[in-house]
Amino acid sequence: MATSKLQTADPGPLDVLVAGAGYVGLAAAVSLKQARPSLNITIVDAAPAGVWQRDGRASAIAAAASRMLDRLGVWEAILPQAQAITEMIITDSRTADPVRPVFLSFGGEVEAGEPFAHMVANKDLNGALRARAAKLGIDMIEGMAVEGLEPGGAFATVHLADGATLRTRLVVAADGVRSKLRDMAGIKTVHWEYGQSGIVCTVAHERPHDGRAEEHFLPAGPFATLPLKPDEKGRNRSSIVWVERTEDAEKLVNGDDLVFETELEQRFGLQLGGIRVDNKPRAWPLGLTLARAFVAPRVALAGDAAHGIHPIAGQGLNLGFKDVAALAEVIVEADRLGQDFGAMNVLERYQQWRRFDTVQMGVTTDVLNRLFSNDIAPLRAVRDIGLGLVERMPRLKDFFIRQASGLSRSTPRLLRGEAI
Template sequence: MTTVHDVAVTILGAGPVGATLACLLAEAGVPAAVVDRAALPPMELPEFDGRAYAIARGSRDVLEEAGVWDRLGDLPCPIRRIRVSDGRLGRRPSPLTLTFDAAAAGEDAFGWMVEARHLRIALNAQLPSLPGLIVAAPATVAAVARGPESATVRLADGRTIRTQLVVAAEGRESATREAAGIPVTRWDYGQDAIVAAVRHAEPHGHVAIEHFLPAGPFAILPLPGEGGDGRTSAIVWTERRAQAARIWTLEAERFARELARRFGDHLGPVTPVGMRWRYPLGALLAHRYTDTRLALVGDAAHGIHPIAGQGLNLGFRDAGALGARIVAAFRAGRDVGGAEVLAGYQRARRPANLAMLAATDLLDRLFSTDLAPVRLARDLGIAAVDRLPPLKRVFMRAAMGLSPLAPLKVA
């Protein structure tokens, strides 16, 4: 016998963005369903594997509303300062640095580093605890039908979900987006990101570092460490693809030496821990975020260079913006999948995401070169930002995932 579920919203994809949106809606009393091909528990890893997320302050607000942040307890590691520097591997670096201090803006932190496994565990604990939320995982979507009045999601196991809105949160290769005929523009940066973690002799002091090298940025991001000792950091190391492939194949001792050359000695000797991961870098832009009874969120809608650590945060902001409009419509008795909700979501998020995509693309092109005139221009830019408090506050708000137009508290 076919089982039929009736909900307001059906989310396809239970990754961090899709699962957070599901929790956000269910916490607000909106009947929802979330579907994923994978079972949720295997997404949890019992041991540290080197992967972590930078959660901006604006994204924390969304996770708090979804009831997820409290489940993380004291695991997130605050980022209290950000230091930007420009350097040339093997040669004397520029003496110019740009430092942002959250305390100077009257804030406790720019954001928090959260291990990927801890966020997954928190999401998996929250999802089944919410009444009115249907979790279908593992489950395969057999068909999605969208019409002027409603939509239907049919699963391969015979279940049918009748819904007012379908949300595609399946990632960059979203089958739902493709089936809807929404075009995308892509480009390849010719770079790979190597993600790992290191232990170091001295505590990091909650400082995040973005060190720009000709091949791409080398980011050092603070993690709690063993017993909260602050002697562990996450690394996002960008290299041109051929060089990244060479580094990837190095045995442990040579890999550690290459990493230490870029890390520097400011925290003493460093030792890689956990696993290494390598990801090709490219950008993606969906030409629109909506279609009839359909909304795209997260990587299904956009993908950016990780140079500013904002990729996942853009997805959380999508979830927050779409969720707020759905909740308002539901409580007012209006159609949560109607044109008004979808148009408002696209107006709120697409220009902001496009601006971040353009900014990260420009930063990568500006800093991933060693040409003398370009180096001079960017070093002058670093010096100028450091000496102009209003401009500096704009960058600080962007790092926090907040609107650069809103006033920032100043201590």
């Protein structure tokens, strides 16, 4: 992607400046450029070039998100490395329990032949979106932080760390849960910490997982095993998302490898044979962050800049893609009508579309975490009865599958696989 022309000469006003080159920022730029090729779009990313290639994490891509990626022309490149989730089981137990009864299980299809989710390596997702952005002619400035923002009348002025100044009709802030652009725009947040951290790593195991994902609700937090494609050596692998109290999580990832693997094995079990940690485990502190507004003059928040939620439902990435699809639809429709898509009356449409759904998901994950991350006997009885009732009600299970797949009634067109 070109970077020099924007740093050595005044390119004139931009239509859209996207801050952040994660999957949300890239998808936002690609969605807009594909629908409106005439738009002048630039991505600015603070991370040094190539950092994304060292991301060893994987993400669950819901069916709606895969439809969107297909419409954007990147799913074909991702699919060979993607692992379909064919089954999901949920248990509620204690760490030392020898048997973990299955309280709830889901089949893995929303439509015939269409799994409700796939597991995709973050670097594969990011790489495919970057390739598509380059093909569409989207410029990128890497290793460059945004240091200042001045919302104006028809344009916002953005100041970069190297002294360059850019003017743009709209800034899309997709720069993460600690978004600097959000602060610069004067948008406040609601935030609290959970006292938990999410440990992430990849595990190799002897027997195949057959596409089954598992989530075990344990007193300290959920422990999820998510199926991955075999690696280039043919080894069976799963991604681990393991929530522990922050103090314990730090000790585990920074302590002795044997202790870590012993604790991991106690939670993972031996149903897939012997296991081995395949990469260096890392831990991230968990909290709830909700922006009080999703828009400000000439600014729209998307992805983690707008909302950071608990991973208990695995919906963080898919919420970000919902933001992208809704924002792109609003902007493209406004541009076709000759409206100023950076004006507040247009951006309010995006906020109205996405804010309630996001707050609802944030509250839901917060309640689920508080309900399941404990060992209080009365709560355990209530939640297990609830899981058992859902298991015995096919229509309710189908509803939850469609919700998990991202195919709700307010789904934007891109997430239905339709052009905007």
